[in-house]
Amino acid sequence: MxxxxxxxxxxxxxxxxxxxxxxxxxxxxxxxxxxxxxxxxxxxxxxxxxxxxxxxxxxxxxxxxxxxxxxxxxxxxxxxxxxxxxxxxxxxxxxxxxxxxxxxxxxxxxxxxxxxxxxxxxxxxxxxxxxxxxxxxxxxxxxxxxxxxxxxxxxxxxxxxITASISTFKRKEFVAFHSAFKYFADDYGLDQAAVIQKSPGIESSPTGIARVMDIIRERDIKVIFSEPGSSHKIVNSIAGDLGLEVFALDTLETGSLSKDWYENKMRANLEVLKIALNK
Ligand SMILES: [Zn+2]
Missing domain, CATH: 3.40.50.1980 (Nitrogenase molybdenum iron protein domain)
Structure with a gap:
């Protein structure tokens, strides 16, 4: 306003x-x-x-x-x-x-x-x-x-x-740490299938985590995303139980201040996604 x-x-x-x-x-x-x-x-x-x-x-x-x-x-x-x-x-x-x-x-x-x-x-x-x-x-x-x-x-x-790169990905579904990538997924043809925390710092209940694990099994998801600066304990435990690989995706909520920073970070995320979703 x-x-x-x-x-x-x-x-x-x-x-x-x-x-x-x-x-x-x-x-x-x-x-x-x-x-x-x-x-x-x-x-x-x-x-x-x-x-x-x-x-x-x-x-x-x-x-x-x-x-x-x-x-x-x-x-x-x-x-x-x-x-x-x-x-x-x-x-x-x-x-x-x-x-x-x-x-x-x-x-x-x-x-x-x-x-x-x-x-x-x-x-x-x-x-x-x-x-x-x-x-x-x-x-x-x-x-x-x-x-x-x-x-x-x-x-x-x-x-x-991003559009061109994602169109070649083997997999389109992913699990994110907190619910940050819905717009990205929606605009570029990916599917944020589940999130571990609805908002940073808000711990999921054991039922919530069990549901996330069900989704991962049902959809045969191979990778899980953590974030820089977040606690990886729950991510590592889910990954350990289900044999998933962990990758870090940046929500860009904190970081350096420069003109090019946004574009650089988005390209870095794209590189991570390219590796993770072609597994
Ligand atoms: Zn956020």
Whole structure:
């Protein structure tokens, strides 16, 4: 959601201050702004966005910004509280904050927030971010539009690569660690047959795990995916019991901040999938 348009106010170096919540949104935004705006990511390296606990430093960071861009769809459950605290600070320094929901207009499956894992849907996020930047910082509209067009073309190339590669895979079904790859699967012809945890940190019941193991047996699934930074105990135990191979698939919820990061990570995931689903 975005509020009405106002010209960008003064910042220390005159550039618009933009805050993003997670690294994929940082990559999208940075590709649109280049050096025209000052883009910072809110979550520190390694912080999990589903259940982030913000502190005074985050409130301070947001108070100084003109735009905050979130993924949306309930990923940042903690954000409204943070924005309320920051609004008091921002009002004190006469700053207005525009909140941009990058998920606007995207077809949603079961309230699942992991839209960025499908480059096809990420294109819509990039368009939403572009439009918000243009509304708030009209002076640089042309730069934002041009950069966004270039980046969208790159995401389309990535998307085509994924489609072409996956069409050759021997297997289409997989088990993921947490329910993050539904959009990716839906857009590129794979099937996320089961997940071990509905959301990170929410342990499955023994019945839930038994059900996952039934699905793996029924569908003759050979590989199981873990995630960097998640506990692999349950994955290893299921894999051990059923004789499966374990591969790590990155949900891109934490990571480094750079323009190329998103595309690099998606290509790295594709390489993992290519090996795992051709077993
Ligand atoms: Zn997630």
């Amino acid at each position: 975005m509020q009405a348009c106002e010209p960008a106010s003064d910042t220390s170096d005159g550039r618009l201050i933009v805050i993003t919540t997670i690294p994929p949104i940082y990559s999208f935004t940075k590709n649109i702004t280049g050096d025209t705006a000052n883009v910072e990511n809110l979550l520190p390296h390694g912080a999990e966005p589903h259940d982030y606990s913000f502190g005074p430093a985050d409130i301070k960071k947001v108070s100084k910004a003109q735009i905050i861009i979130k993924n949306g769809l309930g990923l940042e459950t903690w954000l409204d509280k943070l924005l309320a605290s920051a609004a008091e600070n921002a009002a004190a320094i006469g700053q207005e904050l525009f909140v941009v929901d990058s998920s606007s207009g995207i077809d949603v499956m079961d309230n699942d927030p992991h839209i960025w894992l499908s480059p096809a849907r990420a294109v819509t996020q990039v368009k939403n971010i572009r439009d918000a930047l243009i509304r708030v910082d009209t002076v640089h509209a042309e730069t934002y539009a041009r950069n966004a067009a270039y980046y969208i073309a790159r995401l389309q190339t990535l998307s085509n690569e």
